[in-house]
Amino acid sequence: MSDTPIAEHSPKKRPLSPHLQVYKPQMTSVTSILHRLTGVALTVGLVMFTWWLVAASIGAEAYGVFTDFAGSNIGLLLMFSWTLALFYHFANGIRHLIWDSGKLFKIENAYAAGYFVFAVTALFTALTWYCILNKMGGL
Amino acid sequence: MNMKWDDHGIKSPLARAKGLGAAGSHAVDAWIKLRVTAIANAILLIWFIWFLSQVIGVSHAEFIERLADPRNAIAMILLVISTFTHAVLGCREIVEDYIHCEFFKISKLVGMYLFFFALATVCIFSILKIAFIAGV
Numbered sequence: 001m002s003d004t005p006i007a008e009h010s011p012k013k014r015p016l017s018p019h020l021q022v023y024k025p026q027m028t029s030v031t032s033i034l035h036r037l038t039g040v041a042l043t044v045g046l047v048m049f050t051w052w053l054v055a056a057s058i059g060a061e062a063y064g065v066f067t068d069f070a071g072s073n074i075g076l077l078l079m080f081s082w083t084l085a086l087f088y089h090f091a092n093g094i095r096h097l098i099w100d101s102g103k104l105f106k107i108e109n110a111y112a113a114g115y116f117v118f119a120v121t122a123l124f125t126a127l128t129w130y131c132i133l134n135k136m137g138g139l
Numbered sequence: 140m141n142m143k144w145d146d147h148g149i150k151s152p153l154a155r156a157k158g159l160g161a162a163g164s165h166a167v168d169a170w171i172k173l174r175v176t177a178i179a180n181a182i183l184l185i186w187f188i189w190f191l192s193q194v195i196g197v198s199h200a201e202f203i204e205r206l207a208d209p210r211n212a213i214a215m216i217l218l219v220i221s222t223f224t225h226a227v228l229g230c231r232e233i234v235e236d237y238i239h240c241e242f243f244k245i246s247k248l249v250g251m252y253l254f255f256f257a258l259a260t261v262c263i264f265s266i267l268k269i270a271f272i273a274g275v
Contacts, residue, residue, distance in 0.1 A: 036233055043226045050258050053215075056206065057265035060199040090184060093177050100174060128188070136196055 027114040028107075035092045038085035045082045080129060087124040091117040161235040169228055176225035183218045190214070206266065207273035215266050223259040227251060 023029065055066035069075045095113045098104050104113055158164035190211060194202050205211060230251055238244040 036229075039226075039229045040233065043230060046223065046226060046255075046258060050262050053262050053265040053269075056199065056202055057268045063199040063202070086184075090181060094181065097174065097177060131192065132195060135192075 027111045031092055031095075031114050031117065034088060035096070038089040038092075041085045042082060042089060045078075045085070048078070048082075080125075083128055084121065084125050087128075088117065088121040091120040091124075162232075169231065173225065173228045173232070176221045176228070179217070179221040180225055183214065183221060186214045187218055203269055203273045207270050209270065212266055212270035216263055219259055219262045219266070223255050223262075227255045 052066055052070075055062040070079065095104070095117055098113070104110060160166060162169060190205070194205050197205070206215065231248060234244060234247050234251070238247060
């Protein structure tokens with residue numbers, strides 16, 4: 001146990017309980033952290049969502065400024081990231097709701113559902129952007 | 140001053156511990172609201188994707204016309220209420236988990252609530268303005 005981290009500044013030099021950095025990433029911890037991360041990212045997205053509605057309510061010129069930004073490289077990159085975050089948060093949120101109902105707690109089930117969440121995220125994001133680019137005449 | 144946890148009267152240890160967690164005494168209420176808005180968001184997301192598929196790339200006039208449809212305007216207002224409530228509760232959970240200094244925690248929570256409620260109100264006002272002006 002020589003590499004057990006020790007609380008240097010505490011008066012008794014007690015060993016610290018294992019923290020995030022000593023764990024190997026697991027499906028359960030990674031999906032949980034990503035859930036919070038995507039949640040926060042989507043919250044930031046609400047600012048652009050508000051801009052969208054406000055611009056539309058002001059008039060054609062303001063709406064044009066918004067759509068120009070949304071169609072720019074930065075705008076597209078942001079919206080692609082938010083699409084990814086949204087579908088991940090959606091799929092993993094349903095996984096959480098199933099956990100809340102007391103099911104899927106067996107470790108192999110939790111892992112299978114985790115891979116399923118990643119698959120759904122990738123598939124839905126790809127499908128959405130295929131449709132968007134198709135509609136915009138980009139393909 | 141006699142604090143709640145100093146009270147060794149007739150109370151059981153559980154009664155003394157209740158409400159002392161990071162989320163205070165409203166944790167159950169917040170937990171339920173987060174789940175209810177999660178379900179609402181999941182349902183409204185399907186509508187939102189459909190709505191976006193209708194309005195991506197259209198002119199301002201056509202966008203206004205689509206959003207002014209009462210069914211779309213109502214769905215959008217529901218989406219705003221549900222999403223912002225979910226966002227503020229989710230952020231609150233994270234703040235309560237990671238910010239341990241009571242002063243910063245409360246400041247962050249108050250700031251967050253003011254910001255999100257202002258944004259949500261702006262969104263709802265914009266939707267109503269579009270619906271009432273373009274919808275008649």
